[in-house]
Each structure stands twice: as C-alpha cells, then as structure tokens.
Amino acid sequence: MTVVAILALDGVVPFELSVPGQIFGTANEAFGRTHYEVRVCAPGGRVATPTEYGGFHIATDWDLKALTEADTVVIPGHAGFLDAPPATVVAALRAAAGNGARLASVCVGAFTLAATGLLDGHRATTHWQHAGELAHRHPAVDVDGSSLYIDNGPLITSAGVAAALDLCLHLVRRDLGAALAAATARRTVMPLQRDGGQSQFIEHPDPADRDTTLQPLLHWMEAHLHEQLTLDDIARHAAMSVRSLNRHFRTQTGTTPLQWLLRARVHRAQELLETTAIPIERIATETGFGAPSTFRQHFARHTGTSPQAYRAAFRSPSPSSVPAFDRRDRRPGSTTGARWCG
Incomplete structure (x- = not known):
C-alpha cells in the first residue's frame, strides 16, 4: 500500500487539493485493487479555501504527523505561498523526506517545498507567472519556468493548476507502469502525456x-x-x-x-x-x-x-504482479524511478 499525504495549508487551492485524490483513486479502480491510500493532512485538522475559489472549510482526521508516515507527499499551492511556511510544516516535510518519502509540489506549492532547502541544487518548476519570484527568493534552486513537471527522483515539481494532472499521472506511470497510467488517463479524460511545456501557454495559446x-x-x-x-x-x-x-x-x-x-x-x-x-x-x-x-x-x-x-x-x-510501493526501495538522487517500482 502506498500512502499519499496531501498537505492542506490554510488558503489551499481546491482544485490542486482534489486532483491527487481523483487520480490516485481512479488508478485504484483501474488497478482492480487498492494500491494508494490518500490522506488529506492539515495543521490542526481544519483549513479554509480562498473565498475567490468558492470559500469553504475542510475538516480532516489527519494532521502534520501523518506527513512523516507517508510514502508520497503532495504539496498543492495556497493563497499565502509568498509567506514563509510555519516551522512545523517545514519540519514535517523535512522529516518525511528523511524517512524516504518522495515530495511533489503543484504550482506555487514549489515555494513551500523550496523553503525546506530540499530543492537547493536541483532543477524545479512552478507556474510560469511566479518562476522569476521563486528564482529570486531561492537562488540555490535551478528554476525552469517552461516545463510541465520536473522529476528529480524523490523531489518532483509541477507547473500551474492543471499540471497537477500531469504530475499525478506521471507518478502513477512510475508506480504501476504505462498501461495502468493510460487506463487512469482515459477514465479521467486526460492525455497521458502533454507536449510543449508551459511555453505554449505563456505567450501563444493555440489558435481556435x-x-x-x-x-x-x-x-x-x-x-x-x-x-x-x-x-x-x-x-x-x-x-x-x-x-x-x-x-x-x-x-x-513551444x-x-x-x-x-x-x-x-x-x-x-x-x-x-x-x-x-x-x-x-x-x-x-x-x-x-x-x-x-x-x-x-x-x-x-x-x-x-x-x-x-x-x-x-x-x-x-499484470496487476497481480505489481508489488506495493515501498519507500525502503528509494534512494536519494534517483532520476529514473527504477528503484521505485519495487
């Protein structure tokens, strides 16, 4: 069983919060048995989404401690991403990484991940509108604002909003193989692989x-x-x-x-x-x-x-031969994911 913890900070973007559950839950359906257990983790067990996105409260049974017990931690963006994250959040993310979890950020969630220092010396991406700011605030991070996602093994970053779908499908592909990832993509009416990076959205949207x-x-x-x-x-x-x-x-x-x-x-x-x-x-x-x-x-x-x-x-x-995702099989610095497949 692969435990996926989604970090929900106050002001979390609802779409980015829900995509991992949708993709990994759909992957379970395509797989024919439960491979992923998804947990939404929030400080104190309760957060609110921004009013401009509908504004509602979320209550969950999982707090920051659950991050340290996860195999994968997903970090969505939130409204206060330019503020330094609480020390307790940074400590929990670093502890999760120390325990062998892979950490994946969505959109401006890269700011939260970068605040841990774990991205220093690595290539990373975020929403193209905020790539310059991320590079300015974290000069030790090699920021690439043109990619949909960048996989550094145990550290994965993705671009804005909809790139959460690309990211999560990529993780399913790493864990369960191309066939299961393709089945998951079909069920969510999403291409398994999008070409062109963010550059196609930055300056020139496709003609209608x-x-x-x-x-x-x-x-x-x-x-x-x-x-x-x-x-x-x-x-x-x-x-x-x-x-x-x-x-x-x-x-x-692009x-x-x-x-x-x-x-x-x-x-x-x-x-x-x-x-x-x-x-x-x-x-x-x-x-x-x-x-x-x-x-x-x-x-x-x-x-x-x-x-x-x-x-x-x-x-x-075949589905019956795919082993559970075991964080003990991961090694820091892996870029191919070969050890992640069990």
Missing part, C-alpha cells in the same frame, strides 16, 4: 481555428517517425517554407519541428519498451533513430537512463 493549427502535420509526423525526415521534408508536406514552419511550430508547440520529432520518437520508444519485448535494435529502427548507439544516446539524454534500464523499470506487468 483548426485550419490554422499544426495538428494534421503532427499526426503525419507521428505516422512517419520511422522515416529519416528532414526539415525540408516536413516543410514540403506542410506546404510551407522552412522559415514559416519554424515560426508556426514555435507559436503552437519548440522546433526537429525537437518535437525527437521527443515524439523518444515517447514512441518508451511505449514500445513498456509494452513489448521488441529488441532494442528494432526499436531504434522503428522509431527513426537508425543506429542503436544513436538511439541510446538520445534516449539517455531525454530520460536520464538507458533503454534497457527503462524497460526493466517500466515494462508493464
């Missing part, structure tokens, strides 16, 4: 008119991942100049055509590693990397591990 989007081109690129596509090939299919293609990609996806293609190939390779026994050499060919050495190089750069290690960690088992 489908005729002006790159969606048909992206589908074509995904269908031809196995081919050695060049920038000229992509531009020719899109009936655009290379310059226009690059501009449209930056506007709508990245370049070739970088998007590379990420799509890595994602496809992850799917094949998780769900099939296809040899590494064949996966390299089917995903357009060509030589296995090239595949291994790009895969390691994007995932922090080798294809072989990734397959060992994430190959989807």
Whole structure:
C-alpha cells in the first residue's frame, strides 16, 4: 500500500487539493485493487479555501504527523505561498523526506517545498507567472519556468493548476507502469502525456481555428517517425517554407519541428519498451533513430537512463504482479524511478 499525504495549508487551492485524490483513486479502480491510500493532512485538522475559489472549510482526521508516515507527499499551492511556511510544516516535510518519502509540489506549492532547502541544487518548476519570484527568493534552486513537471527522483515539481494532472499521472506511470497510467488517463479524460511545456501557454495559446493549427502535420509526423525526415521534408508536406514552419511550430508547440520529432520518437520508444519485448535494435529502427548507439544516446539524454534500464523499470506487468510501493526501495538522487517500482 502506498500512502499519499496531501498537505492542506490554510488558503489551499481546491482544485490542486482534489486532483491527487481523483487520480490516485481512479488508478485504484483501474488497478482492480487498492494500491494508494490518500490522506488529506492539515495543521490542526481544519483549513479554509480562498473565498475567490468558492470559500469553504475542510475538516480532516489527519494532521502534520501523518506527513512523516507517508510514502508520497503532495504539496498543492495556497493563497499565502509568498509567506514563509510555519516551522512545523517545514519540519514535517523535512522529516518525511528523511524517512524516504518522495515530495511533489503543484504550482506555487514549489515555494513551500523550496523553503525546506530540499530543492537547493536541483532543477524545479512552478507556474510560469511566479518562476522569476521563486528564482529570486531561492537562488540555490535551478528554476525552469517552461516545463510541465520536473522529476528529480524523490523531489518532483509541477507547473500551474492543471499540471497537477500531469504530475499525478506521471507518478502513477512510475508506480504501476504505462498501461495502468493510460487506463487512469482515459477514465479521467486526460492525455497521458502533454507536449510543449508551459511555453505554449505563456505567450501563444493555440489558435481556435483548426485550419490554422499544426495538428494534421503532427499526426503525419507521428505516422512517419520511422522515416529519416528532414526539415525540408516536413516543410514540403506542410506546404510551407522552412522559415514559416519554424515560426508556426514555435507559436503552437513551444519548440522546433526537429525537437518535437525527437521527443515524439523518444515517447514512441518508451511505449514500445513498456509494452513489448521488441529488441532494442528494432526499436531504434522503428522509431527513426537508425543506429542503436544513436538511439541510446538520445534516449539517455531525454530520460536520464538507458533503454534497457527503462524497460526493466517500466515494462508493464499484470496487476497481480505489481508489488506495493515501498519507500525502503528509494534512494536519494534517483532520476529514473527504477528503484521505485519495487
């Protein structure tokens, strides 16, 4: 049994508070048995949400002590995130980390996590509007305001509000594998993986008119991942100049055509590693990397591990064979999550 504790501070954002329970509870349904036990933990057992979000009181049976007994602690944002968190909260979070729990922040919950000092020396993200402030207040943290979430093993941070869904689905994928995560995503009507990071929301929201989007081109690129596509090939299919293609990609996806293609190939390779026994050499060919050495190089750069290690960690088992999440299996500094899968 994996115990998930959600830290509810006064002024907690209701959506961010409820997402972990929704995702992990749905994962239990998809799994066919209870893998996660979700506990909402509040100082004194009672908090209120901000009036601008509907304003209501929450009473819970769990206090800060429950954080130290959890396997995973989720830290949502709250209205007073710019104020220093109470010493008791900082102590409880540090104690949880010391006991082997993984700590995951949502949106401006990164400010609370950063106040513990645990993020020092690590890459982290938060809502793009507050990334500069987080970097200013915590210069020892390498703040990246463009990512939807950043996984440092026992420390995970995510972007604003809806990125709580991305974060929690990512944790389900780490714990239970791609198949169960995909089933959970389908039940919550959410894509398992969103591309483009926060940059697509910062400056240029996607156009409403489908005729002006790159969606048909992206589908074509995904269908031809196995081919050695060049920038000229992509531009020719899109009936655009290379310059226009690059501009449209930056506007709508926040990245370049070739970088998007590379990420799509890595994602496809992850799917094949998780769900099939296809040899590494064949996966390299089917995903357009060509030589296995090239595949291994790009895969390691994007995932922090080798294809072989990734397959060992994430190959989807049958539900009956998935062991309980055991915090004794975690090691500080892990980036692949291989030890987290039992």
